[in-house]
């Protein structure tokens with residue numbers, strides 16, 4: 590698995606979802622080990638363009654353990670190597 594850009598940029602917490610560039614979605618890590626995913630567009634439609642990853646961490650609830658604390662939300666960037674019409 591390729592590392593997310595967020596792994597090397599702790600500032601992601603203050604980034605608005607709308608400013609996450611070409612992020613494909615949000616991945617949420619729970620301390621219990623559960624990893625969930627959310628789509629970005631529905632969240633922006635529901636909460637507005639000012640919503641940040643920090644907000645998502647505070648609003649989300651783990652589907653597995655029901656926990657709301659210690660969640661870590663990060664943008665998902667999907668590598669699309671080889672999909673641009675090139676071959677080797």
Ligand SMILES: [Zn+2]
Nearest residue numbers: 619621651654
């Ligand atoms: Zn959990």
